[in-house]
Amino acid sequence: MDEDAPGATGGPKSTSVIRPTDEASLRLARRLVREGRYAALSVIEPDGGHPFVSRVLTGTDIDGVPVILASMLATHTKALLDDPRCALLLGEPGRGDPLAWPRITLRCVAERIVHDSESDARIRSRFLRRHPKAKLYAGFRDFAFVRLVPKSASLNGGFGRAYIISGEDLVIDSPLNGYLGVQELQIIEDIARRRGEGADALARHYFHEKTDNWCINGIDAEGLDLARKEKSRRIDFTNRVSDLNGLIEEYSNLLNRCGEN
Amino acid sequence: MDEDAPGATGGPKSTSVIRPTDEASLRLARRLVREGRYAALSVIEPDGGHPFVSRVLTGTDIDGVPVILASMLATHTKALLDDPRCALLLGEPGRGDPLAWPRITLRCVAERIVHDSESDARIRSRFLRRHPKAKLYAGFRDFAFVRLVPKSASLNGGFGRAYIISGEDLVIDSPLNGYLGVQELQIIEDIARRRGEGADALARHYFHEKTDNWCINGIDAEGLDLARKEKSRRIDFTNRVSDLNGLIEEYSNLLNRCGEN
Numbered sequence: 018m019d020e021d022a023p024g025a026t027g028g029p030k031s032t033s034v035i036r037p038t039d040e041a042s043l044r045l046a047r048r049l050v051r052e053g054r055y056a057a058l059s060v061i062e063p064d065g066g067h068p069f070v071s072r073v074l075t076g077t078d079i080d081g082v083p084v085i086l087a088s089m090l091a092t093h094t095k096a097l098l099d100d101p102r103c104a105l106l107l108g109e110p111g112r113g114d115p116l117a118w119p120r121i122t123l124r125c126v127a128e129r130i131v132h133d134s135e136s137d138a139r140i141r142s143r144f145l146r147r148h149p150k151a152k153l154y155a156g157f158r159d160f161a162f163v164r165l166v167p168k169s170a171s172l173n174g175g176f177g178r179a180y181i182i183s184g185e186d187l188v189i190d191s192p193l194n195g196y197l198g199v200q201e202l203q204i205i206e207d208i209a210r211r212r213g214e215g216a217d218a219l220a221r222h223y224f225h226e227k228t229d230n231w232c233i234n235g236i237d238a239e240g241l242d243l244a245r246k247e248k249s250r251r252i253d254f255t256n257r258v259s260d261l262n263g264l265i266e267e268y269s270n271l272l273n274r275c276g277e278n
Numbered sequence: 279m280d281e282d283a284p285g286a287t288g289g290p291k292s293t294s295v296i297r298p299t300d301e302a303s304l305r306l307a308r309r310l311v312r313e314g315r316y317a318a319l320s321v322i323e324p325d326g327g328h329p330f331v332s333r334v335l336t337g338t339d340i341d342g343v344p345v346i347l348a349s350m351l352a353t354h355t356k357a358l359l360d361d362p363r364c365a366l367l368l369g370e371p372g373r374g375d376p377l378a379w380p381r382i383t384l385r386c387v388a389e390r391i392v393h394d395s396e397s398d399a400r401i402r403s404r405f406l407r408r409h410p411k412a413k414l415y416a417g418f419r420d421f422a423f424v425r426l427v428p429k430s431a432s433l434n435g436g437f438g439r440a441y442i443i444s445g446e447d448l449v450i451d452s453p454l455n456g457y458l459g460v461q462e463l464q465i466i467e468d469i470a471r472r473r474g475e476g477a478d479a480l481a482r483h484y485f486h487e488k489t490d491n492w493c494i495n496g497i498d499a500e501g502l503d504l505a506r507k508e509k510s511r512r513i514d515f516t517n518r519v520s521d522l523n524g525l526i527e528e529y530s531n532l533l534n535r536c537g538e539n
Binding site (some may be wrong): 054055057058059061066067068069070071072074092098102103104106109110112113114115116120122124150171173194247 | 374381
């Protein structure tokens with residue numbers, strides 16, 4: 018592992034040290050990956066090995082691994098079929114200095130998902146809840162989902178805040194993944210039916226959002242994905258859960274903390 | 279040259295054809311490069327050849343070539359010193375679907391600028407007018423400017439609007455470059471002294487901006503860079519100019535068109 022981080026050009030102090038990874042940096046790294054709606058994908062072109070970079074929509078699989086929906090005709094897809102190594106830059110700047118905003122670079126290996134497999138169904142359902150407009154072309158046979166499995170990451174939390182994150186720290190390793198992969202939509206619909214206003218309460222309490230009509234569009238063993246129009250918000254559970262009771266308890270705790278139950 | 283463009287996953291029609299390059303697509307390509315304030319830079323890491331991508335601030339040289347200010351400790355700088363081939367993704371999305379917004383991928387070769395050279399002075403001056411906060415670290419000896427000379431580009435103007443652009447079409451080839459490279463700041467200051475409100479008039483007329491205190495922070499043989507806080511706006515001259523009289527005439531024409539003179 019090299020001793021520097023991406024965007025280390027950010028400031029005089031940012032190049033000197035990698036900070037020790039702590040809970041806050043892990044939380045930030047995971048949030049950047051899981052809240053992301055789009056990213057810059059870097060690949061190596063097959064003919065001559067020139068680097069290439071393009072914008073892609075991103076989602077996550079039930080284990081937190083980023084996914085893209087790739088056209089077989091796109092430059093990046095052809096490149097990934099030839100060499101599955103790639104890098105993904107997530108985390109978009111807001112107003113002011115772009116280098117003051119946190120971003121993360123994941124070094125990944127791409128895994129193409131077989132059409133009509135269980136993984137395809139699970140990833141498709143999650144991705145299209147995050148990007149409903151992608152339904153227009155997601156069904157075409159020359160599009161396929163691709164998992165971009167992180168092997169390591171460089172987190173730049175803003176000037177002078179560089180961290181190295183392991184790939185494992187970005188993957189959700191839970192015995193509940195298999196169950197959630199099949200039952201996730203059912204659980205989301207159950208939650209919405211029983212307390213549909215819960216998502217608004219969460220958005221209000223945890224993110225000071227003033228709008229209504231938030232929905233939960235993802236649930237995994239480490240937390241919830243909230244969404245409203247093009248906005249994504251990630252809420253982490255206090256602990257990673259390993260069974261359904263744990264999930265229900267963590268969800269209730271989140272609601273309790275914002276005065277709902 | 280391959281027959282597809284970056285982000286071709288954008289829609290069902292976007293993968294089928296590359297459109298013929300026309301004046302509008304060239305203008306869009308140049309605007310994305312010259313208005314850009316930051317970009318995703320894709321490189322190949324020296325150890326093992328893994329692709330890497332990070333966020334960089336961008337400016338342009340007097341000939342329109344993108345430049346970055348690189349820390350010698352940054353991952354992307356080490357990579358570029360080992361293999362100068364890189365790719366740059368410019369053009370940021372606004373609200374709504376990220377793939378509906380235009381972006382361009384440049385395939386570039388990096389050229390490190392020698393400290394204290396004429397090129398260094400010219401690029402430094404331009405870059406720091408665009409990014410005044412970079413003055414904090416631009417003087418450090420382990421930072422250097424790097425020109426990213428475009429060899430070809432893939433423009434994606436939004437769904438179904440893909441173009442291949444040549445590197446030459448993004449470079450300003452004018453006999454005036456040498457003069458402007460030395461005299462640019464003087465010209466900008468002259469303009470500001472004689473009609474300081476001119477930049478506001480241009481921003482109002484060409485971009486419907488309602489704010490005051492715009493300034494010209496770059497002038498080259500193809501047009502002007504307007505700026506206000508973190509906003510950049512590019513105005514093209516009708517024709518590329520080759521001498522100072524042509525420049526003055528084109529600038530006057532711009533002002534005349536918005537009722538100023």
